[in-house]
Amino acid sequence: MSVVYSALTSLINRISDEFRKSFLFTLIFTILEFIENQWVNSYFKRFYPSENFLARLNRNNILKNYIFHPLIVLFLFALFLLLSMNRPSESLIITLIIAFGGFFIGSTLLPRYFLNGDMERIIQFERRDIYSIGFCLILVSIVFFFISIASVGGIPLLKPSIRYLLKPMLTMPVFLIIPGTCLIAGAYLKDFQDEKITRSQARFRFLFLLVIDCAFLLLLGYRTPLLAAFLIIIIIGFYGNIVSLWEVVVGALLGIGAIIGIGYFRSLGEMTITSSTSPIYSLQSRADFTLHVLNLLDFLGGNFGLTHGHMLASSIPGSDLGPRMMVGRLIAWRSEVTVTPTLIGQMVVDFGKFGAFTGMLALGFILGIGFKIMQKTKNYFYIGIYSLILTYTILGIETGILDIQVLIYFAIAVFIYLANVARWRN
Template sequence: MSIIYSTITSIINRISDEFHNSFLFTTIFSILSFIEDQWVNSYFKKLYPGEDFINFLNKNVILKNHIFHPLIVLFLFAGFLMLSLNKPSTSLVITLLIAFIAFFIGSTILPRFFFNDDFNIIQFERKDIYSIGFCLILVSIVFFGICIASVGGIPLLKPSIRYLLKPAFTMPVFLIIPGTCLVAGAYLKDYQDEKITRSQARFRYIFLLAMNVAILLLLGYRTPLLAAFLIIIIIGFYGNIVSLWEVVVGGLIGVGAIIGIGYFRSLGEMTITSSTSPFYTLQSRADFTLHVLNLLDFIGGNFGITHGKLLASSIPGSDLGPRMMVGKLIAWRTEVTVTPTLIGQMVVDFGKVGVAVEMLLLGFILGIGYKIMQKTKDYFYIAIYSLILTYTILGIETGILDIQVLLYFAIAIFIYFLNIVNSKN
């Protein structure tokens, strides 16, 4: 395994070095370096609020130390369901209780049996992680150009052409998210090693976020943009680059962005009028999602009906994607995609039993990742935890069903498993 890793990273490092040494990228990084210097030494930067801004937040121990504990998933899931004006069925209430209890056990209780003594984590070279992230961002930028060319315009400015985007072109664009995660992690390592200052690290995080906004927003995607936003905030928070008050304010801005983009997109698609409340789009999504979950719970019962086929439909080449399969199950319409929430796939595939097992496993993965991150403060494990927590949070509505997201979880599980085995030796 180490030979395969060494070979792959050697090739990727060479590609990264070639691009960095090219005239184009030398010029780009020189310009960015100049702007960074101006930023760091700017008088106006001193006007920005300091660490003690909104100081009462720092007095809350839970917020200050555990704001991104895995249990945040349960709080956000409950909050999302409460937005709905409809009530869940009695059967769904039982399913949700099973899900919440299983996740709590997996994320909070089971990790107590691991990594209690001193242990050596498997470490990754900063250069390798940066090069992988840099190459993923390059691929994303290339396919962004292909997407724009293929539909003949910018989807944000003309929402109707967004539906002409082909998944084969858009999926590589989303690689900017793990790419951003790894590059941000590498910058965190530089900050921890005192190679760059906190101000420099913050500037680079802002630039990474701006690049994500430019690419993902122009394509008209909200969820991937929110993923990039969350990743930057989580890495920055645990790396002491972002303050607690910035996390809270950033969270409010993120919610506002979801509401705002959804509202203006709905106006552009003429599904609502300008007199409609901006909050309506969020409430209607929660209403619809809860209605879908009620139906899926009724279909799935105690032991499920598809027995893994829904999850397997995430694999490229399947006749129907997972969300189209959900559409077929509840409405016999294969031309629409329906988001099934975090537990929708679990209950359809394996019923209430599947919900218990899969939520226990999901909680355990996040719980182990959180514990390793807290004990080691290692840049890579902060980055990998931020990636899987982000997609779990987003999966509250959409479900964890995209093949690339499943791949991220598979990689995280593999790395955590190796660390568990290594800690036992």
């Protein structure tokens, strides 16, 4: 495996170096370096609140140490369900208790028996390799962004109706900007940890990465990937001591505001609501519909499931129906629509209440081990990979973890974590 990794990173490093030495990228980086210097030495920086702004937050040890603990998934899942204007069925309540219990055991109790003591044997990754992989992922993303908008003849943000003409095979590579951002942000964090750049420089580079993500993802009219980029930058920055706790809290409020705002104005544009409707109605209606879907899936799944793994397998490219289309077929006999099944929807319909418990147990264990490694090592790479899988778990509360690229991110994380566990046990 190390031979394959070395060959792959060698090729990617060569590609990254060639692009970065080209005239276009030399010019871009020169301009960015100039802007960064102006930012770092700006007179107006002194008017920005200091780290001690809202000092009461910093004295809250729970927020300071556990704000992005895996259990935040259960908190947000419960909050999302509470947004609904209806209540879950009695059977679904039992399923949720079982699923939440499995996640709690996996994320909080099981990790106590692994990776205790010295962490010197943790697998290390070269900063250059990580940066080059992230750089190439962003390049691929930008190329497919322009191909996508050319294929529909416009910008979906300005013409919402053409968003539904976007082809998944073209837009999926655009979303590679998310892991690309994660890896490059991690590389900048490494530079900050090694004192090669200052905190102000690291903050500027994080902000620039976020601006790049917003510029491309917002123009496509997608909210979820935009929120993913936002969350990843905040989590990496927080655990890397680049972003303050008060900025996390304010950033979370801004993120929620952005979700509400984009959803509201897109709904107005599509004439699904009127201007007199509450701005949070779009969130409430989504939560209400999603809960209704989950009630139906729980009824179909029962104790041991209905589809027995076929829904998860339908995530593989080339399947007749995607997982969300399969949900539409199951609950409404309509395969031409996509329906989000929530984080446990696929687990329930595939393997019932038993599947909800084991699936959430496994997911909780992955996040729990990732959190433990990240906290004990403070390693830039493990901060980045934890932020990536936690982000997609949070977003999966509504959408489910069903996209093939997201499943690949989790598979890579699981492989790396298990490799570390195996090395520790030996």
